[in-house]
Amino acid sequence: MTTNGWVPQLPSVIRTKGLTKRYGRRLVVDALDLDIVEGDRFGFLGPNGSGKSTTLRMLLGLVFPTAGSAELLGAPLPRGCKSVLPQVGSLIEGPAYYRHMSGRANLRLFDAAGPGGPRRTRRERVETALHRVRMGRVDERPVRAYSLGMKQRLGLAGALLREPRLLVLDEPTNGLDPQGVHEVRELLAELNREGTTVVLSSHLLSEVEALCSSVAIINAGRMVVSGSVDELRSPTGDVHVRTPDPDMAVRLLGEKVLRRDADQLTIASDDPAGLNASLVSAGVRVTELVAQRRSLEEVFLDLTEAGEIPL
Amino acid sequence: MIAVELRKLVTRPRTWISIGLLVGLPVIVAVFVEATGVAPRPGEGPAFLSQVLSNGTLYAAAALAIVLPLFLPIAVLVVAGDAIAGEAQAGTLRYLLTRPVGRTRLLVAKLVTVVVFVLLAVILVAGAGYITGALLFGTQPLPSLSGGQPLNSGQASFRIAFSMLYVGVSMLGVASFGLFLSTVTDAPLGATLGGLAVLVTSGVLDQLGAAGSIRPYLPTHYWLSFVDLFRDPILWRDVERGLALQAVYVVVLLGASWAAFVTRDVTS
Structure with a gap:
């Protein structure tokens, strides 16, 4: 969506209030409040079985909430599904196909099902989507002969068919090699720059850390x-310093040096700028100075009681 | 959406293999009967088969009677049981529904596909039966099963066409069981076997004197009543009851399928 003129506040693409799902007596999603704004790169993190997929399924109208409300692109769920789902591309719990057909045939069939634009531009839409995921020259083999990575790309191509306003992706880089992971990440970043809101669920923290702005x-x-990834990754109070004069630095700082490894020091300091000033003014040359931030993994493990939850 | 579903049906090798098998069975039977000249005695074996040696025209109806007890319902149940559960198992159901394809619409498209399959199977079986009969046994005016005047060709084709319709409607009853079970399970095989279990149970009870009071309501009870269409005059009673019974099963089960499907959580 283009944002011409004054847009005082970005509209929410997903908003839930007290969203709850119960299967029998098992509480799967418990009063979830989410607010994802247009243009966001949102990471949905949690261990396996934490309710991520069920939440995404509720947002796509596949599963009906037990309680609470949800809005997708401004339409109330599950009633409003039909009007907004055409603007959403999704990849939920892995791609799925008719295995005896080629990737192209699958996409054409998928495009033909439901509102997807005129028939005469179908071939073009399919080719564009395939091209975007670097599968433009794929042959007519049936999908069952595809590698895991190709299937995953084809699934992404399916999600991109209608140039969606919102992409909801579950583990989109599953099964891809490092090159593929990188390409998908670039692709998602590119789509996001063009205005697509990306909602990504993952149990891979690095994945979310590398792509998402909020989580x-x-x-x-x-x-x-x-919150935003930057907020969550608060400084730990440790500063890494690399210097050609480690001995001088140790003498200067004394107890504050937590660890020394050749020319690398770990120093306890809440004020990296001040630390740098005092080092330099004492004649210690500094090659590198980095305030250490907690990784999302540490944040996550702290919050979910490490050890009890398999990741 | 209906076009999409039909395309899936016709591009699927399984459709043609099962129809090929359905058509093949009566042909094999015909070849054996012709080669040996030994037809079952009247009242034994599949309906009409005792007469086909003398008249091949009847073989279209005989072919239907041969596949009707087991082969045809299995083929129909495979297709119907696969309708929703097959998409669920393949995982494609979630992508269709988020496309979005409305649930009611998807169900209707699946129903149309199953009906088309039933019609295709019945027409091809009867057609192949007619051709086989004409080639192997020759054609003569159709005698009435009640004796008396042979039927003229207009009457004969009407009766054969109506038997095809009757068998088709009986199979729609079967398909409704399959479709309903398909909406409540994620395993297509489970839906197919569940449908078969219903038919086997119905068949057993139908033979059981003690179950006499419920026999007229069993789904398989009137299946073979299309034989009455070849009497002169046509004995409509059982045919009418058969059609009415199947109509009730179809309406109730399709209603239940719809209710189950539109309220179901898709977790596959």
Whole structure:
């Protein structure tokens, strides 16, 4: 969507209030409040079985909430599904195909099902989508002969068929080699720059860390924490310093040096700028100075009681 | 969406293999009967088969009677049981529904596909039966099963066409069981076997004197009543009851399928 003129506040693409799902007596999603704004790169993190997929399924109208409300692109769910789903591309729990058909045939069939634009531009849409995921020259082999990575790309191509406003992706880089992971990440970043909101669920923290601007961590169906990635990755109070004069630095700082490894020092300091000034003014040359931030993994493990939850 | 579903049906090798087998069986039977000249005695074996040696025209109806007890319902149940459960198992159901294809619409498209399959199977079996009969046994005016005047060709083709329709409607009853089970399970094989279990149970009870009071309501009870169409005058009673019974099963089960499908959580 283009944002011409004044847009005081970005509209929400996904908003839930007290969203709850119960299967029998088992509480799978517990009063979840989410607010994802247009243009976001949102990471939905949680261990396996934490309710991520069920939440995404509720947002796509596949699963009906037990309680609470949800809005997708401004339409209430599950009633409003039909009007907004054409603007959403999704990849939920792995791609799925008719295995005896080629990737192209699958996409054409998929495009023909439901509202997808005129028939005469179908071939073009399919080729564009295939091209975007670097499968433009794929042959007519049946999908069952595809590698895991190719299937995954084809699934992404399916999600991109209608140039969606919102992409909902579950583990999109599953099964891809490092080159493929990189390409998908680039592709998603590119789509996001063009205005597509990307919602990505993953149990891979590095994945979310590399791509997402904001994140929600859920565990056992409950929201543990949400916010921007930068906020969550607060400084740990440790500063890494690399210097050609480590001995001088140790002498200067004394107890504050937590660890020394040749020319690398780990120093306890809440004020990296001040530390740098005092080192330099004492004649210690500094090659590198980095305030250490907690990785999302540390944040996650802290919040979900490490060890008890398999990742 | 209906076009998409039909395309899936016709591009699927399984459709043609099962129809090929369906058509093949009566042909094999015909070849054996012709080669040996030994037809079952009247009242034994599949309906009409005792008469076909003398008149091949009847073989279209005989072919239907041969595949009707087991082969045809299995083929129909495979297709119907696969309708929703097959998409669920393959994982394609979630992508169709988020396309979005409305659930009611998808169900209707699947129903149309199953109906088309039933019609295709019945027409091809009867057609192949007619051709086989004409080639192997020759054609003569159709005698009435009640004796008396042979039927003229107009009457004969009407009766054969109506038997095809009757068998088709009976199979729609079968298909409704398959479709309903298909909406409540994610395993297509489970839906197919469940449908078969219903038919086998119905067949057993139908033979059981003690179950006499419920026999007229069993789904398989009137299946072979299309034989009455070849009497003169046509004995409509059982044919009418058969059609009415199947109509009730179809309406109730399709209603249940719809209710189950539109309220179901798709977790596959």
